[in-house]
Amino acid sequence: DVTPRYVRANPVEGGKQAVAEAYRNLSAGGATPLAATDNLNFGNPEKPEIMGQLVGAIKGIGAAVAALDMPIVSGNVSLYNETDGQGILPTPTIGGVGMIAGDENLISGIASDGDWAILIGEAGGHLGQSALLAEAFGREDGDAPAVDLEAEKRHGTLIRENASLIEACTDLSDGGLALAAFEMAVAGDVGVTLDTGDIPQLFGEDQARYLIACGFDQAEALMSAAAQAGVPIAQVGRFGGDSVCFGDSSGDLMDLRILYRTAFQTAVG
Numbered sequence: 001d002v003t004p005r006y007v008r009a010n011p012v013e014g015g016k017q018a019v020a021e022a023y024r025n026l027s028a029g030g031a032t033p034l035a036a037t038d039n040l041n042f043g044n045p046e047k048p049e050i051m052g053q054l055v056g057a058i059k060g061i062g063a064a065v066a067a068l069d070m071p072i073v074s075g076n077v078s079l080y081n082e083t084d085g086q087g088i089l090p091t092p093t094i095g096g097v098g099m100i101a102g103d104e105n106l107i108s109g110i111a112s113d114g115d116w117a118i119l120i121g122e123a124g125g126h127l128g129q130s131a132l133l134a135e136a137f138g139r140e141d142g143d144a145p146a147v148d149l150e151a152e153k154r155h156g157t158l159i160r161e162n163a164s165l166i167e168a169c170t171d172l173s174d175g176g177l178a179l180a181a182f183e184m185a186v187a188g189d190v191g192v193t194l195d196t197g198d199i200p201q202l203f204g205e206d207q208a209r210y211l212i213a214c215g216f217d218q219a220e221a222l223m224s225a226a227a228q229a230g231v232p233i234a235q236v237g238r239f240g241g242d243s244v245c246f247g248d249s250s251g252d253l254m255d256l257r258i259l260y261r262t263a264f265q266t267a268v269g
Contacts (some may be wrong), residue, residue, distance in 0.1 A: 001025065003174065004089035005129045006144035011053045015060025015092055016147040017114015020207055022096035023068045024171035027156035028210060030107040030163040031098030034233070036065055038094055043087020045079050053090040054079075061092060061146075067149035068156075070096060105160070109167040109189035110214035117181060117217055117237040118154050121209030124176065125200035131174040132203040151208040158231045159210055161224075165225075165259040167217040172209040177236065180211045182244055188256050194237040213239055221257070237261035 001021040007014030019036060043050045052229060060225045066070055081088040100106050111117075127133060128142020159169060163237045168188070177194065183191040196202060214222065219235065226233035243250050 002091055002093045002216055003129075003144075005091055005094060005140065007053060007057055007090040009129045009142070010092065010144040011056025012060040013144045014090070016064040017060075017144065017145070017207060018094040019061055019064035019068060020147050020149070020152045021171065021173055022094045022157055023070060023152060024173075024208075024210065026096050026098035028098070028107065028169040028262045030160060030172050031100045032104040033068060033098045033156070035073045036070045036094055036096050038072055039094060039251050040075065040077045041081055041088065041091040042079055042197075043090075043233065045084050045269075047087070048142050049224075050087055050267075052092075052245050057090060057092040061094070062109060064147070064149055068153055072131040076096065077163055085110075091219065104216045105163045107163050107166050107169050111168050111184045111190055111192070111239040113211040113240045114188050115167060115215060115221075115239040116219045116235050117194065117239060118214060118222060119177065119209065119234050119236045120158065120212060120231060121172070122206055122232050123201050123234070124172075124204035124206035124209065125198075125202055126204045126206045128204060130176070130205045131178075131179075145205050145207050147207050151169065154229060155208050155210065155231055158226060162222055162225050165222050166212050166214055167218070168213040170211055171209060176205050177209075177211065180247060181237065182211060182221060182256070182260070184211065185244060185253060186232065186260065188239065190218045191241035191243045191245070191253050192237060192241050193241070193245040194247070195244035196236065197249060202246055206221060211236075
C-alpha cells in the first residue's frame, strides 16, 4: 500500500498513510496486524528534494509502525529511479501481514440486498491530493490527508472485536466513500444508495475509515459498541436494487460495472 501523490505533497503524512492503509486492509478482513515490510522506491537522493522525500517518508513510516504495533521485519530500497532526469513519484510501498485466530474472526462476506451501509470514522471531506482531483480534473492541489494514528488503532480494533456482526467490510482510500460503496456493490451484485450527494463527503479521502455492510440488528449492536469505544459511526445508506444512487444522482449498476471493468482495456487500446 502507498499513495505516491500523498508522499510527494507531504512525505511524513504519506509515509504514515501507507502503513495505516496496510493496517486497515488487514483489519477489514478480521486479521490482527502483526508486522510490515517496506519497499522504498525513490528518485535520485543526491537531489535535496528527493532526499527530503526519503527522510520524511521514513519518519512517517517509523511513527506509524510504532503506534500500530506493526514492526518492519524486512524490506529493500530502490533509488535513482529516473528517466531523462525526472524522478519517479516517491513510492514507499508497505506490505502487511496479520493473523486470523479462527473462522469466527474472518470477515469475508459480500453485501446483500437489504444490508445497511455503515461508515466507521468521520464523514470526511478532504479533497486535497485526492483521486477525484487527480483523475477527473488533472489537478495536484492541497495537502495529503492527516493521519491520526490513535484513531487508526481504535477504529481497527473495533472492526476486529466485532467481526461476527459484520457481513462485509472495506477500508476507505482512493475515491473515498463513493468508490468503496460502488466496489462493494459490484462484488455483491447488488445496488447501493448513499444518502449524501455532497462531493467532498462522497470522494474525500480522510483516513481511519471503513464501510461496513450488515443487517439491522447487527448495525444496532455495532453502534452500541462504537459508542462505548468512542468511535464515530453512522448509517450512510443501504444496499439493494439494481442501481447506484448517490444523493439525487443514479446510474444502472450493470452499465457502471461494465464501464469499471473495461476502463483499463479502453485506456490502453
